[in-house]
Amino acid sequence: xxxxxxxxxxxxxxxxxxxxxxxxxxxxxxxxxxxxxxxxxxxxxxxxxxxxxxxxxxxxxxxxxxxxxxxxxxxxxxxxxxxxxxxxxxxxxxxxxxxxxxxxxxxxxxxxxxxxxxxxxxxxxxxxxxxxxxxxxxxxxxxxxxxxxxxxxxxxxxxxxxxxxxxxxxxxxxxxxxxxxxxxxxxxxxxxxxxxxxxxxxxxxxxxxxxxxxxxxxxxxxxxxxxxxxxxxxxxxxxxxxxxxxxxxxxxxxxxxxxxxxxxxxx
Amino acid sequence: xxxxxxxxxxxxxxxxxxxxxxxxxxxxxxxxxxxxxxxxxxxxxxxxxxxxxxxxxxxxxxxxxxxxxxxxxxxxxxxxxxxxxxxxxxxxxxxxxxxxxxxxxxxxxxxxxxxxxxxxxxxxxxxxxxxxxxxxxxxxxxxxxxxxxxxxxxxxxxxxxxxxxxxxxxxxxxxxxxxxxxxxxxxxxxxxx
Numbered sequence: 001x002x003x004x005x006x007x008x009x010x011x012x013x014x015x016x017x018x019x020x021x022x023x024x025x026x027x028x029x030x031x032x033x034x035x036x037x038x039x040x041x042x043x044x045x046x047x048x049x050x051x052x053x054x055x056x057x058x059x060x061x062x063x064x065x066x067x068x069x070x071x072x073x074x075x076x077x078x079x080x081x082x083x084x085x086x087x088x089x090x091x092x093x094x095x096x097x098x099x100x101x102x103x104x105x106x107x108x109x110x111x112x113x114x115x116x117x118x119x120x121x122x123x124x125x126x127x128x129x130x131x132x133x134x135x136x137x138x139x140x141x142x143x144x145x146x147x148x149x150x151x152x153x154x155x156x157x158x159x160x161x162x163x164x165x166x167x168x169x170x171x172x173x174x175x176x177x178x179x180x181x182x183x184x185x186x187x188x189x190x191x192x193x194x195x196x197x198x199x200x201x202x203x204x205x206x207x208x209x210x211x212x213x214x215x216x217x218x219x220x221x222x223x224x225x226x227x228x229x230x231x232x233x234x235x236x237x238x239x240x241x242x243x244x245x246x247x248x249x250x251x252x253x254x255x256x257x258x259x260x261x262x263x264x265x266x267x
Numbered sequence: 268x269x270x271x272x273x274x275x276x277x278x279x280x281x282x283x284x285x286x287x288x289x290x291x292x293x294x295x296x297x298x299x300x301x302x303x304x305x306x307x308x309x310x311x312x313x314x315x316x317x318x319x320x321x322x323x324x325x326x327x328x329x330x331x332x333x334x335x336x337x338x339x340x341x342x343x344x345x346x347x348x349x350x351x352x353x354x355x356x357x358x359x360x361x362x363x364x365x366x367x368x369x370x371x372x373x374x375x376x377x378x379x380x381x382x383x384x385x386x387x388x389x390x391x392x393x394x395x396x397x398x399x400x401x402x403x404x405x406x407x408x409x410x411x412x413x414x415x416x417x418x419x420x421x422x423x424x425x426x427x428x429x430x431x432x433x434x435x436x437x438x439x440x441x442x443x444x445x446x447x448x449x450x451x452x453x454x455x456x457x458x459x460x
Binding site: 032033118 | 284285289293296297318325326330331332334432433
C-alpha cells in the first residue's frame with residue numbers, strides 16, 4: 001500500500017508532525033464543539049426546508065393563477081391555443097421558482113445523501129415533488145381562494161403577525177392576469193346562437209359589451225355543438241371592433257372560482 | 268494490557284482525540300502525512316508550498332474532528348479535507364476556473380470496478396501517470412492518482428470527491444483515454460498503453 005515518496009524526505013515528514021503538534025499546543029487550537037456542527041446542520045436543514053416550502057407555494061400559486069384565469073383552457077385550442085397559453089404563462093414566477101430549486105439542489109448536495117444522487121435525478125425529484133405538492137395544495141385546500149378573497153377585500157389581518165398578511169396580499173393581488181383591453185379573449189355569457197355565430201356578453205367588467213363571435217366552420221376547437229343560450233363560455237380569437245373571429249370556444253363548467261367582487265375595481 | 272496506538276484503528280484514535288487526547292492526533296498525522304504529501308505533489312505538481320497546504324489541512328482536520336462520524340471510515344474524510352485544500356490552492360493559482368459543470372455528475376452511470384486490476388496494467392498506468400499527468404485536467408488527474416497511486420476503491424474516491432460512485436467509473440475511463448492521448452502525443456513512437 002505504501003509507495004516511495006521521492007518528494008517528501010523523512011525529515012520533512014517528521015517536521016510536519018512536530019509542526020502540527022506544536023501549533024495545536026502552542027497556538028492553543030481548539031476543536032470546534034459538536035454543538036457547532038449540530039447547529040450548522042440544523043440551520044442548513046431549516047433553510048433547505050424553507051426553500052422547499054417556498055418553492056411548493058410558488059408552484060401552487062402558478063397553478064392557481066392559471067386556474068383562476070382559466071388559461072388552462074387554451075391548451076384545448078390547438079397550436080394557437082398552446083402559443084397563447086405560453087404567452088399568458090406567469091414566467092416570472094416560474095423563473096423565481098427555478099432559481100430557488102437550483103438553490104435547494106445546491107443545499108441538498110451538502111448532505112451525504114445529496115451528492116450520491118446524480119444531479120439531474122435529484123433535480124427531477126425536487127421538481128416533481130414541488131409541482132406535485134403545489135398541485136395538491138392548490139386543489140386540495142381552499143387556502144388560495146381564501147387568500148385571494150382576503151387580498152381583494154382587504155380582510156382583517158391573519159392570526160400570525162410578521163407582516164405576512166401584507167406580503168401574501170401583495171402576492172395574491174397578482175393572481176389575476178388581466179387581458180389587454182379589447183383583446184380577442186373573453187369569458188362571455190351566450191345571448192344568442194345563429195349557426196356559427198354567437199352573440200355574447202362579456203362578463204368580466206360588469207359592463208354590457210355585446211360581442212359577435214364568429215366560429216370557423218368544421219373546427220373541433222371552436223364549435224357551437226353542446227352550447228346553449230345562457231352558457232358561460234371562454235373564447236379565444238382575433239378581435240375586430242366588437243366582433244371576435246374565434247379559434248377556440250369552451251363552455252365553462254366550473255367558472256372562475258371567485259369572480260372579481262363588484263366593489264373592487266378591475267385592475 | 269493497553270493497546271498501543273499502532274494497533275488501534277484510525278477511528279479508535281479519532282475517538283481518543285475527540286475525547287480530548289490531542290497528542291493522539293500525532294499518530295493520525297504519522298499515518299497520513301506521506302500519503303497526503305504524495306497526493307499533493309501529484310495533484311499540484313511543482314509547487315513549493317505543498318507541505319504548508321498539507322499542514323493546514325491537518326490543522327483543519329483537528330479543528331473539525333468532532334464533526335467526524337465514527338461510524339464512517341477516517342481515510343476518505345481526511346483525504347476529502349486535503350483534496351479541498353489542494354483544489355483551493357489550484358483555484359487560487361490558476362487563471363482557469365477549476366469548477367465547471369461536470370457533465371459526468373448529471374446522470375447515473377453503471378459501475379464496474381475490477382476487483383483485482385491486473386498488476387501489469389496498474390504498473391503501466393503508474394508509469395504513464397508519472398510522465399504525462401501534468402497535461403491532464405485536474406478532475407482526471409485526481410481520479411487517476413487516487414485510484415492507481417493511492418489504490419483507493421471507487422466508493423472511497425466518490426466520498427472524497429463527493430460525487431456519485433458511477434461518476435468515478437466513467438471519469439476514470441475518460442481519464443485513462445486522456446492519459447493515453449497525452450502520452451502518445453508526447454511519445455509518438457509508442458503505440459500501446
